Amino acid sequence: MNQDKYCVRDISLAETGRKNISFSIKEMPVLTKIKQRFEREKPLKGIRVGMALHITTETAYLVETLIAGGALVSICSCNPLSTQDNSAAYLAKIGVSVFGYKGESKGEYYEFIERVISFKPQITVDDGCDLVTMLHEKHPELLDGVWGGTEETTTGVRRLKAMHRAGKLRYPVIAVNDNFTKHMFDNYYGTGQSAIDGIIRASNVLIAGKKVVVVGYGDCGKGVAARARGLGAIVIVTEVSPKRALQAAMDGHLVMPLMEAAKIGDIFITVTGNKNVVPFEAIRLMKDSAILANAGHFDNEIDVAALERNATEKEEIRPYFKRYRINGKDVYLCGEGRLVNLVCGEGHPSSVLDLSFAGQALAVGYLVKNRGKLNVGVIKLPKEIDDEIARLKLESMGIRIDTLTKEQIAYLNNWKEGT
Ligand SMILES: NC(=O)c1ccc[n+]([C@@H]2O[C@H](COP(=O)([O-])OP(=O)(O)OC[C@H]3O[C@@H](n4cnc5c(N)ncnc54)[C@H](O)[C@@H]3O)[C@@H](O)[C@H]2O)c1
Structure with a gap:
């Protein structure tokens, strides 16, 4: 080599x-x-x-x-x-x-x-x-x-x-x-589609009817949440930013702290760019068969090290889809906690x-x-x-758009004209 x-x-x-x-x-x-x-x-x-x-x-x-x-x-x-x-x-x-x-x-x-x-x-x-x-x-x-x-x-x-x-x-x-x-295309449309695609390729689970927890509602998180909903999931968002959390609520998603979402979610997708956003205490609360995936840049969003340390059993079920036995329940990790869209799928x-x-x-x-x-x-x-x-x-794409008229350009640069 x-x-x-x-x-x-x-x-x-x-x-x-x-x-x-x-x-x-x-x-x-x-x-x-x-x-x-x-x-x-x-x-x-x-x-x-x-x-x-x-x-x-x-x-x-x-x-x-x-x-x-x-x-x-x-x-x-x-x-x-x-x-x-x-x-x-x-x-x-x-x-x-x-x-x-x-x-x-x-x-x-x-x-x-x-x-x-x-x-x-x-x-x-x-x-x-x-x-x-x-x-x-x-x-x-x-x-x-x-x-x-x-x-x-x-x-x-x-x-x-x-x-x-x-x-x-x-x-x-x-x-x-x-x-x-x-960021409008790549983070939103790209990560939105390809993160879900990666999880499906890794696990082949049906998304419809599942409670999908999206951790982080930035450009990537919004895209992931939109695509999960499009496939019929009930989307739960966890956030630390009040503005982003408010936007998630206005977009019609459930918003709650991670430790509450941990107890009810079926699939967890981290997209924060921050570390340890799904700590081991949250993983311990998860239901049997919960699936974990990360689409943020680094593999430090989910506490994979603690999973590795604490699991009583672990085995690779399918390529890049690993089972961990925690607290008498199984949780499944996609792509070793690295970018799920690129590890389990083909990226954007x-x-x-x-x-x-x-x-x-x-x-x-x-x-x-x-x-x-x-x-x-x-x-x-x-x-x-x-x-x-x-x-x-x-x-x-064969799409044409309008252009501003001279009058409109002048208007937009004018402060005097009101009602
Ligand atoms: N998978 C891909 O192909 C791909 C593509 C583009 C970007 N990224 C990566 O995805 C990550 C997110 O990118 P983005 O553009 O959406 O970033 P962003 O900064 O727009 O959004 C991140 C969100 O996560 C929230 N957050 C931070 N800590 C949190 C916590 N502890 N719990 C819950 N929410 C938390 C922030 O408040 C913010 O709203 C970055 O690491 C970025 O590099 C991945």
């Missing part, structure tokens, strides 16, 4: 990867448009881009887009269980330096990030902030050579902001997550990642174009770029 340029599960999976990617591309018209422009203009010529993203079909297409723009890419995964081995094999086959396979150990996970860092990236593309953190903590001598970075997810943006507050962040990072066209549908990765590709182009001009810190992509992504997506 170990080679200099790549480390993947099985290079012979490349052809399956190619086939999967060829279908994903059909669902990614916005990224395709950007790729065509990159091919013509080569805005990333010779730039070294180091990436830590879930290695999936869509990511492979993003890598191809950056390469089309002239970039040199080295990539590892941002989660030990999320790599699609055929996509990784495809990338290796076309000559990309790619490090990752599904089921890699924690040690290998960090070793693979090191491999990407040794490529001396000028731009980092991160998902969760592990690449940026390691670069800053272990290789500060390389930071002068980094022009900027991009961050894909809420948890990564939170870490970057904390890093900046502590005066530690040394280069500008674009929070791609904060693009409207990212391609059409969702079309928008997220259009944002990533344009953010990389923006960083290169504005090298040296951007302030160190966590920054947003200009609104016009976000709007352009939405416009291109609408165009690809």
Whole structure:
């Protein structure tokens, strides 16, 4: 498995990867448009881009887009269980330096990030902030050579902001997550559908009639709750934010503290980006056959360590679906408590990642174009770029919209005109 340029599960999976990617591309018209422009203009010529993203079909297409723009890419995964081995094999086959396979150990996970860092990236593309953190903590001598970075997810943006507050962040990072066209689609529609899909693939349970407890009512939680309800579940939301809890109640969901929900829920899905939101005391209260899944970025939302320590019996029932005997009852954990949509399913549908990765590709182009001009810190992509992504997506869907008239523009900028 170990080679200099790549480390993947099985290079012979490349052809399956190619086939999967060829279908994903059909669902990614916005990224395709950007790729065509990159091919013509080569805005990333010779730039070294180091990436830590879930290695999936869509990511492979993003890598191809950056390469089309002239970039040199080295990539590892941002989660030990999320790599699609055929996509990784495809990338290796076309000559990309790619490090990752599904089921890699924690040690290998960090070793693979090191491999990407040794490529001396000028731009980092991160998902969760592990690449940026390691670069800053272990290789500060390389930071002068980094022009900027991009961050894909809420948890990564939170870490970057904390890093900046502590005066530690040394280069500008674009929070791609904060693009409207990212979090609105990816977190809401993407996580909404794919987290439920992951649970169904892991367990094959019927969602209709079940009490589904959604822990955290952010963009992801709202999407998960909406899709669970769409399948006929009774949705219970637990929150710590009064505003979000109020919104959940107004959306028609039951809202209660976790320790109450624990006693009645059938399926628990965490999407908070926070740690230990389903502690062991809550798990002890759960009914027999309760199912636990996490769709937040890290595997610290459910207290898996306590489950492992305290279970009187445990066994893998199906792939990534494990039974734990606690207090004379069985609870089932999907995907080892890691991102259920990527571990037990295939992650977001391609059409969702079309928008997220259009944002990533344009953010990389923006960083290169504005090298040296951007302030160190966590920054947003200009609104016009976000709007352009939405416009291109609408165009690809054959949807036309209206434009403001001159009179309306003047009215909206006027403070004198009232009733
Ligand atoms: N699975 C995926 O593919 C995917 C996609 C996008 C984002 N994410 C990740 O999902 C997580 C959530 O993202 P988001 O954009 O919805 O974040 P968000 O910040 O919009 O929402 C998180 C919510 O969780 C709530 N919360 C925090 N602690 C809680 C607790 N102890 N109990 C109950 N609620 C609590 C917060 O009040 C907030 O409303 C992040 O880790 C993010 O990185 C995963």
